[in-house]
Amino acid sequence: MNHEPLRWGILSTGHISQKFARALQLAEGAELYAVASRTQEKAEAFAAAHGVTKAYGSYEAMAADPAVDVIYIGTPHVFHLENAVMCMRAGKAVLCEKALTINAREAEEMIRVAREEGVFLMEAMIPRHVPLIRRMMQWLQEGRIGEVRMIRAARCLRRDFADDARQVKRELGGGSLLDLGVYPISFASMVMGGSEPEETMGTAYIGRWGTDEQGAALLRYAGGVIADVSFALRTETVNDAYIFGTEGYIHLEKIFAVPEKITLYDKEQKVVEVIEEKIKGEGLYYEALEVMRCLRAGLTESPYMPLDESLQIMRTMDRIRQPWGLTYPGEKA
Numbered sequence: 333m334n335h336e337p338l339r340w341g342i343l344s345t346g347h348i349s350q351k352f353a354r355a356l357q358l359a360e361g362a363e364l365y366a367v368a369s370r371t372q373e374k375a376e377a378f379a380a381a382h383g384v385t386k387a388y389g390s391y392e393a394m395a396a397d398p399a400v401d402v403i404y405i406g407t408p409h410v411f412h413l414e415n416a417v418m419c420m421r422a423g424k425a426v427l428c429e430k431a432l433t434i435n436a437r438e439a440e441e442m443i444r445v446a447r448e449e450g451v452f453l454m455e456a457m458i459p460r461h462v463p464l465i466r467r468m469m470q471w472l473q474e475g476r477i478g479e480v481r482m483i484r485a486a487r488c489l490r491r492d493f494a495d496d497a498r499q500v501k502r503e504l505g506g507g508s509l510l511d512l513g514v515y516p517i518s519f520a521s522m523v524m525g526g527s528e529p530e531e532t533m534g535t536a537y538i539g540r541w542g543t544d545e546q547g548a549a550l551l552r553y554a555g556g557v558i559a560d561v562s563f564a565l566r567t568e569t570v571n572d573a574y575i576f577g578t579e580g581y582i583h584l585e586k587i588f589a590v591p592e593k594i595t596l597y598d599k600e601q602k603v604v605e606v607i608e609e610k611i612k613g614e615g616l617y618y619e620a621l622e623v624m625r626c627l628r629a630g631l632t633e634s635p636y637m638p639l640d641e642s643l644q645i646m647r648t649m650d651r652i653r654q655p656w657g658l659t660y661p662g663e664k665a
């Protein structure tokens with residue numbers, strides 16, 4: 333096994349890229365080597381703030397640096413495809429923020445390029461790598477709640493977004509489904525072993541930004557398992573998740589995507605087991621470790637967030653969104 337540190341490049345200097353830089357400082361075996369921005373000034377300011385060796389004033393220049401092993405993409409959803417393809421064509425491994433793309437057609441294209449180039453690609457879906465969620469998956473595999481029958485999960489927040497914020501702007505792939513709904517939908521998919529829902533139905537409120545301010549969906553899987561998911565940009569809710577089985581249920585809190593407490597109940601609603609553990613590096617730390625574990629093992633995708641499953645999740649979100657009449661750049665109205 334190669335014990336040299338892996339040299340990371342961070343593509344873009346926004347909100348999540350800054351958090352990722354802080355998380356990388358905690359990750360053993362990682363070197364935060366480069367950052368790229370659309371402007372040299374921003375790249376240099378970011379490099380100074382986070383102790384990064386190289387600052388590039390264009391994304392392409394960083395991808396062309398042979399010293400970079402792996403690139404983290406933290407741009408708005410509409411740019412993920414273009415940015416990831418450019419990095420992978422330069423031979424780089426890529427960790428791309430969620431949602432992987434704006435739709436399944438783009439996700440298919442991104443995955444095709446990864447396979448063509450033989451490079452590593454993973455959607456940055458934090459919950460897949462959080463220790464308590466891995467523990468919860470073990471409970472399910474051990475049959476601790478019997479057969480799974482229902483799933484309930486929410487990822488909702490209330491913030492006063494500016495009209496040009498990437499979270500709300502249609503041109504940047506804004507809206508609650510792509511930004512937050514992807515978490516509970518991906519969670520349900522993980523619990524269901526990556527299988528695709530047989531039926532989906534959803535509703536949304538398209539607010540003053542022309543994108544979905546909030547929404548909810550029901551997903552029905554083979555065998556009748558039903559997931560009830562909600563997502564919102566202007567409504568704060570409790571943000572936990574439940575998995576109900578024939579012999580008991582599991583509660584994840586709070587926020588379910590980065591849980592610090594999981595509780596196993598029996599069917600009489602008595603507590604059977606509780607596990608608590610603090611989240612490290614806002615959760616981003618765990619996905620960075622998983623990327624490095626995969627790269628050192630010579631894998632081109634992670635078994636915890638397989639590419640075909642990321643594609644299936646994009647297809648599911650396309651199906652949920654289709655009746656709303658909400659389209660993103662490059663899609664037919």
Ligand SMILES: NC(=O)c1ccc[n+]([C@@H]2O[C@H](COP(=O)([O-])OP(=O)(O)OC[C@H]3O[C@@H](n4cnc5c(N)ncnc54)[C@H](OP(=O)(O)O)[C@@H]3O)[C@@H](O)[C@H]2O)c1
Pocket residue numbers: 344345346347348349368369370371374375406407408409411429430431456458498504510511
């Ligand atoms: N995993 C999580 O917990 C988490 C949390 C928040 C967001 N995210 C995901 O991370 C991604 C970015 O979100 P964010 O909140 O960090 O966004 P943000 O603060 O708006 O930053 C996005 C960055 O992308 C770059 N960019 C390139 N073209 C742009 C354009 N035309 N308009 C605006 N920015 C552009 C900019 O960096 P330069 O100017 O330096 O090029 C900008 O700073 C999204 O995919 C989002 O879903 C994940």
